Amino acid sequence: MSIRDGYPMMKMLAKSPAGLEEILAGELQELGAVNIELLNRAVAFEGTKKELYAANYRCRTALRILVPIAHFTILSENDLYKSVKAIRWEDYLDNSHTIAIDSTVTTSLFTHSHFVSLRVKDAIVDSFRDRTGERPSVDTENPDFRINIHIYKDEVDVSFDSSGASLHKRGYHVSNAEAPLSEVLAAGMILLTGWDGQSNFVDPMCGSGTLLIEAAMIAMNIPAGQFREEYGFMRWKNYESDLWEEVQNEALEAQREFNYQIVGSDISEHNLRSAGANLKQARLHKDISIKVSPFQEITPPAGGGLMVTNPPYGERIRVEDIIELYQELGDALKQNFKGYKAWVISSDFRALKMIGLKPMKKYTLFNGQLECRYAGFDLYEGSKRARYQTGESETTGNGN
Numbered sequence: 419m420s421i422r423d424g425y426p427m428m429k430m431l432a433k434s435p436a437g438l439e440e441i442l443a444g445e446l447q448e449l450g451a452v453n454i455e456l457l458n459r460a461v462a463f464e465g466t467k468k469e470l471y472a473a474n475y476r477c478r479t480a481l482r483i484l485v486p487i488a489h490f491t492i493l494s495e496n497d498l499y500k501s502v503k504a505i506r507w508e509d510y511l512d513n514s515h516t517i518a519i520d521s522t523v524t525t526s527l528f529t530h531s532h533f534v535s536l537r538v539k540d541a542i543v544d545s546f547r548d549r550t551g552e553r554p555s556v557d558t559e560n561p562d563f564r565i566n567i568h569i570y571k572d573e574v575d576v577s578f579d580s581s582g583a584s585l586h587k588r589g590y591h592v593s594n595a596e597a598p599l600s601e602v603l604a605a606g607m608i609l610l611t612g613w614d615g616q617s618n619f620v621d622p623m624c625g626s627g628t629l630l631i632e633a634a635m636i637a638m639n640i641p642a643g644q645f646r647e648e649y650g651f652m653r654w655k656n657y658e659s660d661l662w663e664e665v666q667n668e669a670l671e672a673q674r675e676f677n678y679q680i681v682g683s684d685i686s687e688h689n690l691r692s693a694g695a696n697l698k699q700a701r702l703h704k705d706i707s708i709k710v711s712p713f714q715e716i717t718p719p720a721g722g723g724l725m726v727t728n729p730p731y732g733e734r735i736r737v738e739d740i741i742e743l744y745q746e747l748g749d750a751l752k753q754n755f756k757g758y759k760a761w762v763i764s765s766d767f768r769a770l771k772m773i774g775l776k777p778m779k780k781y782t783l784f785n786g787q788l789e790c791r792y793a794g795f796d797l798y799e800g801s802k803r804a805r806y807q808t809g810e811s812e813t814t815g816n817g818n
């Protein structure tokens with residue numbers, strides 16, 4: 419095993435939402451991670467404990483960072499039990515600790531991941547009970563150790579989850595409007611546009627303000643975990659508070675000024691009140707301006723910039739209303755957003771076409787379980803207006 423800055427290098431796995439793997443790989447590379455490999459909804463990488471802490475604190479598109487501790491093959495349920503029991507759990511935890519098991523299972527050996535979690539829990543508990551007569555207890559809400567089991571065919575990976583609660587829980591979302599975006603998805607959407615924070619940012623259907631807050635954090639390079647107090651690794655036996663402090667200080671030193679405007683609006687006063695509460699919690703209420711207004715009446719800041727929005731879709735709205743809403747969004751973009759790049763996410767592909775502009779790029783993303791298209795439009799100034807076209811774009815798939 420190689421050593422860097424006095425710490426052993428280790429293999430880790432960062433989990434991401436589908437479609438954001440490349441963005442996450444870029445974030446990890448910036449932190450100093452090496453041997454980065456793109457997987458499905460995850461990125462494998464190597465680094466030291468410092469990169470482990472930094473990935474948790476700084477990666478905007480990671481859901482959790484796992485540290486593998488064992489890998490083996492199994493032919494039966496009993497194999498799983500025996501191999502898990504054989505792990506030296508006492509090296510990592512004591513019987514006074516609480517545990518929770520998360521399992522992801524793609525195998526003909528088991529039909530229920532819940533059953534796998536139960537068997538793994540039994541194996542860990544029995545390994546302690548056999549040696550000490552006492553056992554760690556289970557706490558699914560706020561455990562000291564989250565243990566991750568991944569079974570694919572006959573291959574089993576056992577990992578510790580260094581994040582604890584999912585990293586989308588940034589700590590600033592104190593008030594929810596209807597259908598808020600996940601913070602990780604919102605950050606990924608902004609990073610997918612290639613925005614470097616050097617222009618205005620607008621969300622004219624901002625709801626609880628997730629995109630606005632993530633945009634401000636990207637623009638000022640505020641670490642993703644700035645408002646979060648707890649990570650799983652803080653309860654580990656090998657936790658080093660000095661190293662954690664070093665990681666935080668390095669991130670804070672990398673913050674920068676932002677000299678443009680971030681503005682949000684929403685037709686719903688109630689939703690905007692949520693945005694106000696969240697902005698305050700993120701201490702960004704002085705950097706972001708919000709107001710109640712239909713998007714049809716919004717004039718964005720002069721000088722161009724980026725607009726990213728998440729209009730209503732799904733089952734909450736009548737079909738006729740949604741078609742009209744997207745048509746009006748298209749009209750507003752053509753008339754009021756010249757000089758802007760505009761990105762819209764929606765699971766309603768028919769409504770998205772009603773915008774009546776040809777996307778320059780489209781990605782497939784998932785908002786929870788809902789498959790969405792995330793389409794980007796270039797709203798050229800003046801002479802290039804001829805490039806506006808209605809109808810379906812020929813571009814499909816990721817990044818085309």
Ligand SMILES: C[S@@+](CC[C@H](N)C(=O)[O-])C[C@H]1O[C@@H](n2cnc3c(N)ncnc32)[C@H](O)[C@@H]1O
Pocket residue numbers: 595596597598599600622623624625626627628629683684685686689711712713714728729730731
């Ligand atoms: C899916 S939610 C956006 C959620 C937001 N991204 C968040 O993270 O909280 C859609 C929002 O569009 C707003 N909306 C609907 N019609 C609107 C209109 N004509 N003008 C402005 N906002 C509108 C709704 O009030 C709602 O807050």
